[in-house]
Amino acid sequence: MINKLLVIEDxxxxxxxxxxxxxxxxxxxxxxxxxxxxxxxxxxxxxxxLDLGLPPDAGGVAVGFSILEKIVQSNSATKVxxxxxxxxxxxxxxxxxxxxxxxxxxxxxxKILALVVDRxxxxxxxxxxxxxxVAKNVHSPLRGIITSSASMLAVCRTIEKIAPxxxxxxxxxxxxxxxxxVARAIHDLSKNSKGNFIAxxxxxxxxxxxxxxxxxxxxxxFTGASSQKKGKVEMANNGTLFLDEIxxxxxxxxxxxxxxxQERVIERVGGVKEILITTRVICATHQPLKExxxxxxxxxxxxFRLNDxxxxxxxxxxxxxxxxxxxxxxxxxxxxxxxxxxxxLSPAAEYVLQNYECQGNVRELEQIIRRAVIMSxxxxxxxxDLLLSESNVMANITLNKEKPLTLSLVRxxxxxxxxxxxxxxxxxxxxxAAKLLDxxxxxxxxxxxxxxxxxxxxQ
Ligand SMILES: Nc1ncnc2c1ncn2[C@@H]1O[C@H](COP(=O)(O)OP(=O)(O)O)[C@@H](O)[C@H]1O
Ligand SMILES: [Mg+2]
Numbered sequence: 001m002i003n004k005l006l007v008i009e010d011x012x013x014x015x016x017x018x019x020x021x022x023x024x025x026x027x028x029x030x031x032x033x034x035x036x037x038x039x040x041x042x043x044x045x046x047x048x049x050l051d052l053g054l055p056p057d058a059g060g061v062a063v064g065f066s067i068l069e070k071i072v073q074s075n076s077a078t079k080v081x082x083x084x085x086x087x088x089x090x091x092x093x094x095x096x097x098x099x100x101x102x103x104x105x106x107x108x109x110x111k112i113l114a115l116v117v118d119r120x121x122x123x124x125x126x127x128x129x130x131x132x133x134v135a136k137n138v139h140s141p142l143r144g145i146i147t148s149s150a151s152m153l154a155v156c157r158t159i160e161k162i163a164p165x166x167x168x169x170x171x172x173x174x175x176x177x178x179x180x181x182v183a184r185a186i187h188d189l190s191k192n193s194k195g196n197f198i199a200x201x202x203x204x205x206x207x208x209x210x211x212x213x214x215x216x217x218x219x220x221x222f223t224g225a226s227s228q229k230k231g232k233v234e235m236a237n238n239g240t241l242f243l244d245e246i247x248x249x250x251x252x253x254x255x256x257x258x259x260x261x262q263e264r265v266i267e268r269v270g271g272v273k274e275i276l277i278t279t280r281v282i283c284a285t286h287q288p289l290k291e292x293x294x295x296x297x298x299x300x301x302x303x304f305r306l307n308d309x310x311x312x313x314x315x316x317x318x319x320x321x322x323x324x325x326x327x328x329x330x331x332x333x334x335x336x337x338x339x340x341x342x343x344x345l346s347p348a349a350e351y352v353l354q355n356y357e358c359q360g361n362v363r364e365l366e367q368i369i370r371r372a373v374i375m376s377x378x379x380x381x382x383x384x385d386l387l388l389s390e391s392n393v394m395a396n397i398t399l400n401k402e403k404p405l406t407l408s409l410v411r412x413x414x415x416x417x418x419x420x421x422x423x424x425x426x427x428x429x430x431x432x433a434a435k436l437l438d439x440x441x442x443x444x445x446x447x448x449x450x451x452x453x454x455x456x457x458x459q
Contacts, residue, residue: 003121004028006045008036008067009083010054014108018049021110022117031055036067044076046124047117049104051083052091061091065098072099077127079120083108142185145178146329149319155182155311162309163189168261170246170306171284173313176363179284180244182311187240192280195239200232203248210253212269215260221270233266236279246306247287247298254299261305281306316361323353326362330369331381338373346380347454348420355413356388382424383417416451419444 005025007018010032019027028043030036032055040048048071052064064082071080079101084092092103101120104113142156162169163186171179180199187197205213212221216231233241243249249257260266261281265274283306292298316323327345335342345353349372358364372385418437426432434444447453 003047004043004045005117005121006030006036006039006043006048008048008054008064009051010058011051014051017110018108018113022114025117025121033063033067037070040071040076040078045078047120048078048080049083049113049117050080050100052088052095053085061088065095068095068098068100077124077131079124081113081116081120143188144181145185146326147319147322148325149314149322151314152319152322155313156185158309158311159185160189162186164191166280167308168281168306169283169308170289170310171282171313172289172310173284173286174315174361175286176358176361177313177315178362179286179313180242182313183240183242183244183282183284186282187242187280190240190280192239195237195279196235197240197242198232198236199242199244201244203245207250207253210250211256214253215256215266215268216271217269218271221268225270228268231266231268233260233277233279234268234275237277238279240280240282243281243283243306245285245287246283247285247289247292251297251299254302258299258302258305261302316358316365323358323365324350326365327353327369330366331373334370334373340373340376341379342373342376342381343379344381346378346382346424348417348424349381349383349386351416351420352383352386352388355417356386383421384424412451415447416453419447419451419453 003025005022005027007015007027007029008031009015009018009029015029015031019029025047028039028045030039036050036054039045050064050067052061053059054063054067057063061084068080068082071078080095080099082092082095082100082103083106084095084103085106088105092105095103101123102116104116142159145152145156147153147156159182169183169186171182173179183199184197187193200213202210212225212229212231214231214233216229216234217225219225219228243257260277264278265276267274287298289298289303293300293303316326324345327350331342331345353365353368358368360367368386368388369381371387372381375385375387376382378385419433422433422436423430425436430444431441434441437444439447
């Protein structure tokens with residue numbers, strides 16, 4: 001950021017004196033209201049010194065106040081230092097009340113004025129930093145969602161748009177891609193955020209219990225129903241009902257669910273009265289629902305009820321650099337939790353992670369890092385701490401389904417891994433590493449050069 005200072009002063013002598021006495025500022029000048037406002041528009045200065053007496057009212061203060069008012073009203077962060085006559089306390093105070101940062105009495109002592117300007121500039125910078133932080137939080141991914149990838153940021157924008165509506169949302173994505181995280185983010189931003197977020201995993205509850213789990217039961221409704229119990233749907237009244245793994249819901253329950261979604265009333269098992277429920281419904285599944293509809297294991301009408309809008313979460317391998325970003329955030333989190341002073345991932349560990357295809361997506365990555373933090377005995381996480389067996393890593397490298405690899409790329413990756421591994425075993429001693437790898441020292445150097453391996457970072 002270039003620090004710009006605007007000097008608004010109609011005395012040519014003072015103007016030229018002030019032009020040169022502020023170190024570290026690019027100084028621009030103006031001598032009346034019109035030129036002042038133009039300069040502000042053009043340069044957006046961080047600090048302005050403002051002589052109150054300007055033409056056509058050089059003897060009064062009206063023009064100065066008019067400029068001050070406009071700067072303050074424009075809601076800019078610019079700091080205004082008002083320059084007044086010696087005896088002009090009342091106007092100085094008035095200027096401060098209007099929002100000027102400080103005032104300064106004539107005759108001007110350039111050194112002191114420079115100090116005042118510096119201080120104003122520092123405050124300006126702090127305010128700018130705060131603004132930037134606030135702005136970043138507003139635009140950053142939502143609470144609980146860590147990402148910098150374009151595809152996930154687009155998901156975040158969608159969430160922001162649909163959360164306040166009552167559209168039913170179907171979240172699709174492989175296991176561990178963050179479907180529940182997304183559901184919670186929608187709830188947090190919805191008008192039902194003060195109500196409960198009730199999650200129910202349709203795959204984890206025995207089929208015969210799912211109905212009473214969802215809709216509740218009256219006392220004596222079945223053996224074991226010793227008291228009345230509210231179901232999850234009822235607990236989600238005025239909140240959000242998250243039906244996870246909806247693809248695993250049995251067909252007869254699907255019909256009951258559909259009835260609830262159409263009529264918005266429930267009946268507890270064994271009950272007689274209907275209860276009206278207002279709740280936001282969000283569903284998720286990793287199952288291919290459309291195929292299930294074809295094979296008649298999922299009701300098409302239910303699908304359309306649940307799916308006012310669907311959100312497709314990309315797998316982790318399709319999220320640019322998210323693997324490393326997430327790994328770093330998890331590392332910090334778990335290092336703190338475990339009270340370990342781990343500084344980061346070694347370049348080799350980064351390399352291994354980047355080339356490892358987390359089938360279990362974010363959930364698996366989180367587990368890998370949590371385990372690595374526990375295993376680690378160094379400042380930096382090493383590949384061994386990740387506990388991904390070499391064959392595992394290699395299989396992942398070679399069997400990458402999405403992008404078939406050429407043999408030369410596989411060789412390159414394998415060589416890189418082997419060299420990282422050897423160098424770490426011998427603490428970066430090239431002669432010893434060459435011995436381990438059964439190549440000559442010059443060959444190893446040449447390989448390091450050719451593969452563009454970087455050992456300069458802290459290991
Ligand atoms: N973008 C993300 N940022 C931070 N943590 C995430 C993200 N996505 C998933 N997680 C974490 O990964 C784990 C799995 O997420 P979850 O929503 O349960 O996945 P899914 O329901 O798709 O299987 C959770 O611990 C969750 O906090
Ligand atoms: Mg889940």
